[in-house]
Amino acid sequence: MERKILIPRLDGSESKVAFGSAGELLAEFLPATARVIVIADANIDRCHAELLAPYEKIIIGQGESIKTLHTVEELVRELISREADRSTFLLGIGGGIVTDITGFVASIYMRGIRFGFVPTTLLAQVDASVGGKNGVNLDGFKNMVGCFNQPEFVICDSALLGSLPDREFRAGIAEMVKAAVIGDETLFELFENHSFDDFRKDTELLSQAIERAVRVKAAIVERDEREAGERRLLNLGHTIGHAIEKCSRKILHGEAVAAGMGVVARYAAERGVCSTECAERIITLLDNYGLPTSSPVDSHELQNAILRDKKRRGNLLALILPERVGKCRIEEVEICEKQS
Numbered sequence: 001m002e003r004k005i006l007i008p009r010l011d012g013s014e015s016k017v018a019f020g021s022a023g024e025l026l027a028e029f030l031p032a033t034a035r036v037i038v039i040a041d042a043n044i045d046r047c048h049a050e051l052l053a054p055y056e057k058i059i060i061g062q063g064e065s066i067k068t069l070h071t072v073e074e075l076v077r078e079l080i081s082r083e084a085d086r087s088t089f090l091l092g093i094g095g096g097i098v099t100d101i102t103g104f105v106a107s108i109y110m111r112g113i114r115f116g117f118v119p120t121t122l123l124a125q126v127d128a129s130v131g132g133k134n135g136v137n138l139d140g141f142k143n144m145v146g147c148f149n150q151p152e153f154v155i156c157d158s159a160l161l162g163s164l165p166d167r168e169f170r171a172g173i174a175e176m177v178k179a180a181v182i183g184d185e186t187l188f189e190l191f192e193n194h195s196f197d198d199f200r201k202d203t204e205l206l207s208q209a210i211e212r213a214v215r216v217k218a219a220i221v222e223r224d225e226r227e228a229g230e231r232r233l234l235n236l237g238h239t240i241g242h243a244i245e246k247c248s249r250k251i252l253h254g255e256a257v258a259a260g261m262g263v264v265a266r267y268a269a270e271r272g273v274c275s276t277e278c279a280e281r282i283i284t285l286l287d288n289y290g291l292p293t294s295s296p297v298d299s300h301e302l303q304n305a306i307l308r309d310k311k312r313r314g315n316l317l318a319l320i321l322p323e324r325v326g327k328c329r330i331e332e333v334e335i336c337e338k339q340s
C-alpha cells in the first residue's frame with residue numbers, strides 16, 4: 001500500500017508526501033506529457049546518476065553560500081535559454097539547498113510553474129522539502145527572500161540516504177528529534193530504543209521514523225501554512241540555532257539546531273516550564289546521537305546575533321520551550337538591548 005501524507009494547499013489542491021522508491025514514484029507522479037527539468041548538485045549527479053539519467057538536468061553549486069539571488073538569476077537565465085515554458089515541470093533532487101532554491105525558482109519563473117522534490121538528505125526529507133517554504137539568503141541573513149508555495153509532491157526514499165556522510169545524517173536526526181519533542185513521544189522513544197548505527201543500517205526503520213517526523217510537521221503546516229501562530233513551534237531550537245549558525249560558519253544547520261534545543265531545554269527547566277528530567281532526557285538523547293547540546297559560540301557574540309533575529313518583534317522574541325517530550329509552547333521573551 002502506498003504510504004503518503006496529503007497536505008492541503010491554500011488553493012484547495014493538495015501537496016503529496018510519499019514514502020518509497022523514488023524511481024517508481026516519479027514514474028507515477030510526474031505529469032506524463034510535461035517536459036521535466038531536474039535541478040541537482042554535483043554530489044547527487046555522482047551518487048545517484050541512475051535516478052537523474054532520464055531527465056534533462058541543470059547542476060548547481062553546493063553549500064549555503066550559493067543559496068542566493070545570484071544563483072536564482074542564473075537558473076532563470078538557464079531556463080530561458082533552454083526555452084522552458086509554463087508547461088515545464090521543475091524537479092529538485094537534492095538536499096535543502098537544492099529544494100529551497102528549486103521551489104523559489106519554480107514559484108517565480110514565468111509567475112510560477114509546477115514543481116516537485118526528491119529530497120536526498122535526511123534533513124531535507126523530514127524538514128526542508130515539506131511545508132512550502134522556499135527561498136534564499138541575502139547579505140548573510142538566512143532565508144530573507146522567498147515565498148510560501150508547496151510542491152506538488154515530495155518523495156522520501158530512505159535508500160537514497162545510504163550515500164550521505166555520517167555528519168549530514170546526524171544533522172538530519174537533530175531535526176527529527178525536534179519533531180519528536182514538538183509532537184511525537186513515540187518517535188522520541190524510537191530514538192531512545194535504537195542507536196545511530198541502527199538508523200544508518202536499517203532503511204525500513206529509518207523510513208518509519210522519517211514518516212513520523214513528517215507527520216508532525218505536516219499536521220502543523222496544515223493548520224497554519226503561513227506561520228501566523230502554531231507553525232512557529234517548528235522553530236524549536238532554531239532561534240538560538242540560527243544565531244549559532246551566524247557566528248560559526250563551520251557548524252551544520254542540524255548541529256546548530258541540536259545545540260539550540262539543548263540550550264532551550266535547560267532554560268525551560270530553569271524556568272519550571274518543564275521538569276529537570278525532561279530537559280535531561282532531551283539532552284541525553286542528542287548526546288547519544290553525537291549531537292552538540294550547548295553553544296560552541298561565545299555568549300556575548302551569540303546574544304548580539306540573537307538581537308539581529310529577523311523574527312524578533314520589537315523587544316520580544318518568540319522562544320519555543322518544551323513542556324514535556326511531545327509538547328512545546330511558544331513564549332514571548334523580552335530581550336535586553338544593552339549590548340557592548
Ligand SMILES: NC(=O)c1ccc[n+]([C@@H]2O[C@H](COP(=O)([O-])OP(=O)(O)OC[C@H]3O[C@@H](n4cnc5c(N)ncnc54)[C@H](O)[C@@H]3O)[C@@H](O)[C@H]2O)c1
Binds near residue numbers: 128129133162
Ligand atoms: N524550507 C524549509 O522549510 C527548510 C527547513 C529546514 C532547512 N532548510 C534549509 O535547508 C538547507 C540545508 O539543507 P541540507 O542539510 O539538506 O544541506 P545541503 O543541501 O547543503 O546538503 C548537504 C550536503 O550533502 C550532499 N548530499 C545531498 N544528498 C546526498 C546524498 N544522498 N548522498 C551524498 N551526498 C549528498 C550535498 O551535495 C551537500 O554537499 C539550509 O539552507 C536550510 O536553511 C529549509
Ligand SMILES: [Zn+2]
Binds near residue numbers: 127175238253257
Ligand atoms: Zn531547521
